[in-house]
Amino acid sequence: MKRFLYELSESWKIAVAQMRSNMTRSTLTALGVIIGIVAVTLMGTAISGIQVGFDKSMAIFGDDVLYVGQWPWKNVDDWWNYRDRKKIKTEYAEGLNRMIAMTPNSNLAIAIPTSSVYRSVKYMDSEVNNVLIRGTVSDYIITSTFDFKEGRFFNELETPIDKSVLINGQPFKVVGVISRQGSFLGLFSLDSIVVIPLPAFQKYFTAKSEAEILVKVKDKTKLADAKDELAGLMRHARGLPPEKKDDFSINEQQALKSTLDPIKNSIAVAGLFITGLSLFVGAIGIMNITFVSVKERTKEIGTRKALGARRRTILLQFLIESTALCLLGGIIGLTFAFLMCFLIGVAFPSFPIHFSSELVLVSMLVSVLTGLISGFAPAWSASRLDPVTALRYE
């Protein structure tokens, strides 16, 4: 063991001396690894940026809320089976709440009716089209994740204040302004929404509206039980006989996640594969230079063997040389990537980029592995050299 450590430290010294004495060659070879690591690291930051954005977008659905609607939150091939389903009515919420209250130890907390439609909103001279108008009750605030920049959510006995806006030509008083939420997966804005009391919604916007019942769950670890319970209650509310299938969908954040995860993952895999190719090219460069180094130092290898170096010693020496080169490239590459991330972050604050300590660790590990793998073939051939032949080599 001690002997192994001495050999290790000796090998490090040789590796450093080698890199110093072959400055140009080492720099050029390391450049391949630097480019590879920069590419892989930047891709890694982009992917974890997407992940962070994804999680943030998912969070708005809440992990303890079930959504009862006509359509499931996934692509369906047999859309015609869903199209003709009976509409979901906001009135179900009342019935559900009554049943929840009657059920001892219910997993469900409260059902909230919502009904939504897209309309234009006008304030003085400015008008916004396609704003989601959602009618609901004051308890809606329990299930939602948004904060208020000013004002508050409406209550049952509404006393309007301040400004008013025109929704589809109908004036509404503003009681609160929701803080900016950004966009969902960068696809559509979450801020283009107006929430109004359900009675008012039903009075003005019933045409083409779609209802959805939000049900808050008491204990999110028992989501599956809650889902089963809710399905039973909904069947009851709908008056479905036992032989008929559910004619509604109970959606949750997790289901949406499992639909979107494969897409996200394939983006990640494809991205890492393509950038990984550039690292692979760098690795080939390392392998090549190590082969050259072995060839040039054949006589030295012979001398070392004559002095008592074992195969393992020679193998270790060249592996350390290739690894040191890769590690150096990795550190420089990571520094570059960090600077680039920083600059991109400053220039485009909305760009999803996320530089994590795991990423640093992983890219260091990747550089070391690259060194070991690319250095192995030449190091192996060096260790197998016949001492007599090696000593005679000029």
Next chain:
Amino acid sequence: MMDTRDSIRPVGPVVIDIENITKDYVMGEEIVRALRGVSLRIHRNEYIAIMGPSGSGKSTLMNMVGCLDTPTSGRYGFNGRNVAEMDDDELAAIRNREIGFVFQTFNLLPRANTLRNVELPLIYAGVDPETREERATQTLIDVGLGDRLHHKPNELSGGQRQRVAIARALVNRPSIILADEPTGNLDSKTGEEIMSLFEDLYRRGNTIILVTHEADIARHARRTVRLRDGLIESDDLMTVPELESMALT
């Protein structure tokens, strides 16, 4: 026959005991029989020269003695252990601890200073850094290079380089010192200096095997083995008159 001459007969324990070894090389379609059955016994504290023209099997024999290669057939005992059956790592260990190599071309590591070059066999032997430096320094002082510890090989003269190589060969206190044409790359004056260093080492109790084709160099040894066509042609001990004349010079 030898008894009729006045000669210095070796007396120490046997270090190298080679019995009827052969070595064949395959060169393309041809089999080259480099050694055709050589037997040689070398005792501790002998000073022996192995001579022969090129192609005589001299280098092959040296590689065998140096445990750099194993024979095709025959037995090679080194301090009582059969080398012919050892694997690569065991051979490496024998080379490291029992054999000190001195090469014609010095074979120093160009980027390492004198001290580090001499420390190398100690690293492979697993000696700790402090002891390593101490022993390497002492050995360098012994060969007269106490003031060149931190010089690189290219800052040294040929003779100094060969002294570094000799210190490197000595540092692990090997059973034999195996020198292959040690003066081949040196001018005759420096060559003589190196030979007197070997003489000195011999007198201090070292076993020295000199491989050379130069009679002038072989003259320093107490015993001369001549090879021809893969066989030992002659094996002569230095006679007392020869020894006396040597002591005068």
